[in-house]
Every structure is written in structure tokens, then in C-alpha cells.
Amino acid sequence: MSDSAISVQLVTGPIGPSRPLLACDAGAVLLFEGIVRPTENGEPLDALDYEAYEPLTTRELQRLANRTLTDFGLIAMRVEHSVGCVAAGQVSFRLIVAAAHRAEAIGAIDRFINQMKQSIPLWKMPVYRLSND
């Protein structure tokens, strides 16, 4: 509902430094960052290549954000997800929520990420190091 309290953005490449989430009367701010790990299934990894299907991906992220904001009574939230190539060690996903108390913030982060992984059209493919280097 209060869409102005929600920001959803797909970002090409890695996600840069975080800006503060302005939310009057918030008592708890929780920020989650997903970082590309340097190994996948035991193999060294160079990067992950993320693919979206726009505009469906952004629309579904927005719907999930709206439901999460309403269900947990959040004050504000911001979602950023990479598309394209993100090197190991860099941030590919950031979620910030502001709430009156920490229980809502923790519950919202947990459920948003679980549902995102189940239902949002976002794919990642490993980019492995070339073996002839």
C-alpha cells in the first residue's frame, strides 16, 4: 500500500555503498547484504551472473515488498538486487527495513528473503575461473 515507503531497484553489476533509509519514528533498522562467495560447490568462483525478466521481476519484487510492509507493519523498506555480473566479494543484494521494534524487522527480513528465493524471477549462474590461466 504506502508505496512511497517502498523502493525496489534492479542495479546493473554490483551494488554500491548503502545510503541511509530515512524513517521517522523507527526504533529498529535492519540491513541485509548478500555477497557473492568466492567458492560454489567447492570450486573457486569468479563471479555470479544474475538474470532478470523485466518488467515481471521488478513488479513481483514490488508486490512482495508491499505484502511484507503490510504484514509486518514496517515503516519503510528498500530492495536492491543486481543483474548481470557480480564478482566474488561484492554485494549482489541489499534489503533494508525500518520498523518500530526489532521483532518486526527480523521477521520481515527473514520472510522476504525466503519468499524472494521461492517466487521471484531472478536467476544466477556461476562464472568459474578459466582453467587455462
Added chain:
Amino acid sequence: MSDSAISVQLVTGPIGPSRPLLACDAGAVLLFEGIVRPTENGEPLDALDYEAYEPLTTRELQRLANRTLTDFGLIAMRVEHSVGCVAAGQVSFRLIVAAAHRAEAIGAIDRFINQMKQSIPLWKMPVYRLSND
């Protein structure tokens, strides 16, 4: 346990902007900020005045951080808590954890804060607006 991966700090007054937590191989970073809310029990609030009992407070925070790091297999964590006066809207507590995956990070933040509120010698007292202004 790996104490170098843990930082615990009491800060006089509000807690400033967050520095990044360096943690190689982390796949998930979770940052929690507790912010002084502008009302307490319905009354407008100017500030909270936090009191610690050093060195017991820092020592118990360090112990709790050690247990949390070990139990959740975290890569690194940083704890900052204010002592003294923190105005409404300012940050009085920040906890950052880095883990391989998000489940450990979320579990660690949740349990650390619950146990901190139960067992760490840290008190807060409301500072209400003067009524004769």
C-alpha cells in the same frame, strides 16, 4: 575463541556512521541498528540515558559475542552500544554479523539481542521534555 573476529565497544553518546565489517568469504552480512524512538509509553521523549557498569558490561558483552560467534559459526561480528545520553532519532546500538549464509546471520542477531536484553548490565532511563518550555 577467535577474538580477533569480534569487536565490542561502548561509545559515549550516539553511535556514528557504520564502517564496513571486513570478512573474507562472507556470503551474508546483517546489520541491526537500535534507534531511540521519539515517544515512550505515549509520552514525547527527548532522549534515553544509558548506564553501564564497567568493566562488567564490556566483559559480559564480549562473552555473549564469543558464544554467539561459536554457536552460529559466524565469520566476524561487531557490537557497539551507547552509554550516556542519546537523543531521539539517533542510534544507540549497532550489531553487525558476517556469516557464510543468511540463516546463521539472522539467528545470531535474534539471539544476541534477546540475550543482551536479559543478561547484560545496561540500563536506560527516559529523559522527558521539560513541561515548562
Added chain:
Amino acid sequence: MVVQVLLFGPQARLVGSPSLPVEILEDRITAARVLATLAESVPQLAASLPASRLAVNHEFAESHTPIKPGDEVALIGMVSGG
């Protein structure tokens, strides 16, 4: 009618193409019929189809959702990692 089905991520890589033509010799085509035809005719997708859905014109489809000429049809495979 031939339905062009868009593919993404690991499914596109398995098939080796970002889209796949699916020929269906029926008048009324539904999302369920497209998925069933893919299951029969594209063995590379067999393992991931049970965790996949179709999107028609950028909305997730129900099994009975009709597909008409000109619709944009996409296979949304939920094969996301942790």
C-alpha cells in the same frame, strides 16, 4: 500453433537457447498444455519443470490460463540457490 517460450538462467543454458518453439496442434491452448508439451519433448527440462511456472504477458499463469497468438510466454524455473 507454435508458441515461442522464453527461457532464462540455468534452463536456457541446459537447452542452449534463450527461447524454444513449442508446436501444439490444438485450438485452445492453456499454460498447462504448454508445460506438458515441454515435459514430453525437451528432456533437458524434465528435472526442473516440476518447480517451474509459466508467465503469460508478464503475469504468472494458472494452469487454465489461455495462450493466444502474440502472447509473450516465459518459463520461470525456480532453481534458485541459497
Added chain:
Amino acid sequence: MVVQVLLFGPQARLVGSPSLPVEILEDRITAARVLATLAESVPQLAASLPASRLAVNHEFAESHTPIKPGDEVALIGMVSGG
């Protein structure tokens, strides 16, 4: 022996002082004895004492922990909010 008990936060405010002398006429004084004496003699603390512990020389005390002259004794009331 008179044990000076340090107070903090809301408990200090209720009593109106950052410490409180507790007189106990026994040879062997334990943490439990100090808490019991506070419960009997300081009505302002009655409500919060069940959720309080003593620290002796900056370590949380067990009920049988002995208290000797010169020890630093602190009442740690767990009355933290959300």
C-alpha cells in the same frame, strides 16, 4: 558488617542514590543474604529484586558466593525495555 551495594539505572533512581549501605550482623555473608536483607529493608526495590542479581568484584554471584570486607558489590537489576 556493612556492605555497600552499588545501584544503577531505574533502581538507583527509585532509591534516590547510586549506592546503599546494607548492615548484616553475621560472620559469613553470602550474596543470597544481601538480597534477602535488601528485600526486607528497602521497599522501593521489592518489585524489581526477583529479576535482579548481585555482582561481586565484577563477576555475577551465585547465591552462596561469599562476600568479604572490601569486595565491590553491585545490584544488577534486569529491567531492560524493548
